[in-house]
Structure formats: structure tokens, C-alpha cells
Amino acid sequence: MGLFAVRRGEQVWVYVNSCPHVGLPLELQPHRFLDHKGERIICAAHGAKFLVEDGLCVGGPCMGDSLEAVAARVEGGNIVVDAEAGV
Ligand code: FES
Numbered sequence: 001m002g003l004f005a006v007r008r009g010e011q012v013w014v015y016v017n018s019c020p021h022v023g024l025p026l027e028l029q030p031h032r033f034l035d036h037k038g039e040r041i042i043c044a045a046h047g048a049k050f051l052v053e054d055g056l057c058v059g060g061p062c063m064g065d066s067l068e069a070v071a072a073r074v075e076g077g078n079i080v081v082d083a084e085a086g087v
Contacts, residue, residue: 001016001017001018002016003016003017003070003081004017004027004033005072006033006034006041006052007074008052011074012074013052013053013055013069014069014071014072014079014081015055015067015068015069015070016068016070018067018068019043019045019046019048019062019067020057020065020066020067020068021043021045021048021060021061021062022045024043024045026041026042026044027044028044028045029044034052040052041067046060047059047060048060048061048062048063050067054066055067070082
């Protein structure tokens, strides 16, 4: 299933790459998870939009549901997550 990250400077948010609607991966093209403005995470299959900061769906068929967040941090320029995350 895998994880994906959205990074803004020293802030990072990591989620399991699975739409809460039917569990499809979110991206249509590799490494493209954001809408054209770069503001929201978007599900390519049905257009659901999620807040970057907490993964809450704010539009689309899974409105009110959330992406599964994974604790992460930036360390020495790298994104660090627990080894067990997203498996
Ligand atoms: S699979 Fe993403 S909104 Fe349906």
C-alpha cells in the first residue's frame, strides 16, 4: 500500500496511500498527490480532497473521513517514520 509525504520546509505530514472511500491509492501519476494549486491532497479516482495538515476529507464521497496519518519528522533534511508504519 505504501506511504506518501507532503513536506513544507521543516514540516511534514505522512499518510497511508489509501483513500478512505474504497481504499484505492490516491495518485494518478507517480508522486502527484496534490491538487493543481498544491493546497490539498486529492484522490485521482473520484476527486475527494483532503487537508494536508490532518488528512480530513473536505469534499467528495468520503467527506468527514480521514486519511490514516503516520507520525513523522524531518531529521537532517530527511523524512523519518517508524519502521512499522504503513505495512
Ligand atoms: S477512491 Fe478516492 S474518493 Fe473514491
